[in-house]
Amino acid sequence: ATADVGVTGLAVMGANLARNLARHGHTVAVHNRTYARTERLLSEHGSDGEFVPSDSVADFVASLEKPRVAIIMVKAGAGTDAVIEELAAEMEPGDIIVDAGNAHFPDTIRREKALRERGLHFVGSGVSGGEEGALNGPSIMPGGSAESYERLGPILEDISAKVDGVPCCTHVGTDGAGHFVKMVHNGIEYADMQLIAEAYDLLRHGLGASAAEIGAIFETWNSGDLESYLIEITAEVLQHTDAATGKAFVDVVLDQAEQKGTGRWTVQNGLDLGVPITGIAEATFARSLSGGVAQREAGHQTLPARASEWTVTDRDAFIEDVRKALYASKVVAYSQGFDQIAAAAAEYGWDIDRGAMARIWRGGCIIRARFLDRITEAYETRPDLPLLLADPYFTDAVGEGLPSWRRVVAGAATSGIPTPAFSSSLAYYDAVRAERLPAALVQAQRDYFGAHTYKRVDREGTFHTLWSGDRSEEQQD
Numbered sequence: 358a359t360a361d362v363g364v365t366g367l368a369v370m371g372a373n374l375a376r377n378l379a380r381h382g383h384t385v386a387v388h389n390r391t392y393a394r395t396e397r398l399l400s401e402h403g404s405d406g407e408f409v410p411s412d413s414v415a416d417f418v419a420s421l422e423k424p425r426v427a428i429i430m431v432k433a434g435a436g437t438d439a440v441i442e443e444l445a446a447e448m449e450p451g452d453i454i455v456d457a458g459n460a461h462f463p464d465t466i467r468r469e470k471a472l473r474e475r476g477l478h479f480v481g482s483g484v485s486g487g488e489e490g491a492l493n494g495p496s497i498m499p500g501g502s503a504e505s506y507e508r509l510g511p512i513l514e515d516i517s518a519k520v521d522g523v524p525c526c527t528h529v530g531t532d533g534a535g536h537f538v539k540m541v542h543n544g545i546e547y548a549d550m551q552l553i554a555e556a557y558d559l560l561r562h563g564l565g566a567s568a569a570e571i572g573a574i575f576e577t578w579n580s581g582d583l584e585s586y587l588i589e590i591t592a593e594v595l596q597h598t599d600a601a602t603g604k605a606f607v608d609v610v611l612d613q614a615e616q617k618g619t620g621r622w623t624v625q626n627g628l629d630l631g632v633p634i635t636g637i638a639e640a641t642f643a644r645s646l647s648g649g650v651a652q653r654e655a656g657h658q659t660l661p662a663r664a665s666e667w668t669v670t671d672r673d674a675f676i677e678d679v680r681k682a683l684y685a686s687k688v689v690a691y692s693q694g695f696d697q698i699a700a701a702a703a704e705y706g707w708d709i710d711r712g713a714m715a716r717i718w719r720g721g722c723i724i725r726a727r728f729l730d731r732i733t734e735a736y737e738t739r740p741d742l743p744l745l746l747a748d749p750y751f752t753d754a755v756g757e758g759l760p761s762w763r764r765v766v767a768g769a770a771t772s773g774i775p776t777p778a779f780s781s782s783l784a785y786y787d788a789v790r791a792e793r794l795p796a797a798l799v800q801a802q803r804d805y806f807g808a809h810t811y812k813r814v815d816r817e818g819t820f821h822t823l824w825s826g827d828r829s830e831e832q833q834d
């Protein structure tokens with residue numbers, strides 16, 4: 358046994374992760390179901406460091422120093438179970454199997470339990486940053502036992518992205534916590550992308566500007582509060598010209614956004630836990646709507662707009678309004694995502710430090726952004742903060758942008774520009790700050806048709822009104 362860590366599954370992500378490990382001085386056992394991929398890695402990138410290739414799982418496991426660490430990077434789904442089983446059959450108690458693919462967290466919980474019963478450690482780990490991140494430093498979100506992190510942590514922290522010298526990797530929590538947090542990361546990514554797209558659409562309609570001009574606006578935004586990888590790539594995409602037609606690239610791309618499923622999982626879980634992640638949900642549904650060809654065709658042909666043109670008189674003030682509305686909506690989406698993490702921690706028995714999550718998202722991953730520092734600070738000051746928006750820094754930042762946010766959402770509605778994420782984020786803000794909600798009426802309706810009872814603002818107890826009788830009130834307990 359000569360390798361201190363192994364990677365099986367050498368498609369783009371696994372190969373790059375293996376290269377990253379080798380470049381950091383690790384001796385990396387490498388294996389892939391189809392041996393040709395292993396050979397290609399060695400012939401093209403063998404000079405990156407020390408690799409120990411194997412063409413069988415048994416040899417791969419045998420080449421690992423004990424306690425063994427084997428990282429799986431294969432297509433998520435049934436294949437993962439098969440690979441885990443092959444590895445587990447060759448391994449010994451105390452060895453660690455890491456699934457670094459995009460598994461759904463309930464699968465990770467199930468797999469961890471099954472392997473724990475066999476004396477093996479199973480670590481479901483989120484890895485974000487795409488192929489570039491895998492090679493040069495991703496954000497890594499490992500779950501699993503604290504004991505396994507003692508062996509694994511130094512390796513993963515070593516190859517993760519660093520911000521101010523701090524690794525973008527920490528032990529998230531037990532069993533499925535790492536994959537859960539990666540899932541929410543992706544959900545937030547959906548919301549962030551949709552919000553940026555809505556800001557672009559507003560600028561395009563409001564200013565009548567070209568894609569490239571708007572790209573330049575995003576470029577300036579990238580040096581302020583909004584500084585982030587997604588704003589940076591947006592500026593580049595918008596300023597890119599299609600070689601074939603000479604048109605703005607964004608204008609030749611079919612306007613249907615696809616998804617691989619992590620956004621959907623996040624929304625489904627938000628519903629399961631009863632956490633209103635409206636920003637993520639609107640973003641996910643916006644992608645679904647964009648792909649609803651039949652509905653869009655019918656709608657486009659028949660539905661009147663009865664909207665008025667947006668007349669922008671002060672160009673700079675309008676751009677600033679959109680920027681502030683984008684920032685405020687973004688804070689809402691993150692606030693909701695962190696609520697979901699807190700609710701999940703309570704539900705699934707995880708001890709998740711939300712400030713640390715914001716910290717490991719500062720580099721390597723798709724939602725890396727300057728303002729994550731502020732989120733870390735907010736949770737460091739108050740680990741049990743019930744609402745990120747209510748942290749003084751964010752209350753001030755969002756409050757300052759409120760008039761802009763309201764103008765933008767009202768203007769979009771008047772002009773018939775769809776801004777589902779901007780609008781629902783503002784509605785969430787107004788609902789969560791309201792002293793009293795019309796939920797009182799909903800509960801009264803429930804009591805009327807279903808005798809679901811209600812509580813009163815002025816007295817303890819549970820009550821029901823005899824709606825079909827004399828409408829007197831009965832106390833239930």
Ligand code: NDP
Nearest residue numbers: 366367368369370390391430431432433436458459487488
């Ligand atoms: P793919 O998801 O395309 O998976 C291909 C790899 O999986 C190949 O090595 C393939 O082996 C192997 N594989 C598939 N089925 C089996 C099986 N039944 N038994 C053994 N091996 C199998 O590769 P990616 O590199 O794109 O992604 C790997 C993982 O990383 C996925 O879980 C993905 O969701 C996740 N991920 C991807 C990101 C990205 O940006 N692409 C970002 C973050 C995570 P073979 O060569 O023999 O076909």
